[in-house]
Amino acid sequence: MAAETLSNLDRSTLRERALHALRTAILAGQYQPGAHLGEVDLANRLGISRGTVREALRHLQQEGLLVPAARGMLQVHRLSPTEVRELYQVRAALESLAVVGVIASAGRPAAVTELRQALIRLDQTAGDFAAQVEADLGFHLLLCELSGNSMLVRTWRHLEGPIRVTVMSAGNEQRRLPMSAARHEPIVDAIERGDEAGALEVLHQHMALAGTQLATPVDQPDLPVSRPRPSTEQ
The missing domain is CATH 1.10.10.10 (Winged helix-like DNA-binding domain superfamily/Winged helix DNA-binding domain)
Structure with a gap:
């Protein structure tokens, strides 16, 4: 046994x-x-x-x-343009809940400080695509975590795989622009002001633009394929 x-x-x-x-x-x-x-x-x-x-x-x-x-x-999985747009519509809905939660929280000032630190990390990764992807996703995950809604965070994480695949398959300019710190800063500014309507408007514009750009088909050369490392089975 x-x-x-x-x-x-x-x-x-x-x-x-x-x-x-x-x-x-x-x-x-x-x-x-x-x-x-x-x-x-x-x-x-x-x-x-x-x-x-x-x-x-x-x-x-x-x-x-x-x-x-x-x-x-x-x-x-290669997401269709329709699936990409739907993915970002769902992200907009989830992160809107996060924004509302953060603004309503007594810990909003501390949350704003953390979000601004995430913006600095995002700005520092400009020019390094892989690091920029991590910083961008890190910002949005942090936004969800700061809402204090564990189910929201769990649901967002379920979308992380399709989000990464979508970004990796897009053209360079299409995928870099939505990840810039400048595109995220207005969201944090509105949260700091406690402007729920303004924050939601900026967030929805951000997601709509990203969804549209990433859903646009592009022709790009295949990237070199790096294989997973071997494991030794006992």
């Missing part, structure tokens, strides 16, 4: 490691939207069994990062 329990733990650990490696590769743009992921190839590259890879891929499909493709394979 003990040996069986340890075996199950080992399998679970390998599945989590494979899941983390594949999710990281997808969200970092190492596998572009539309790229096919095959069990045999991934199992060989990661040094684990096909069954373990299959479980990890199934989990990524549930997260919305992968979708069914031809010949029983899975591919990285």
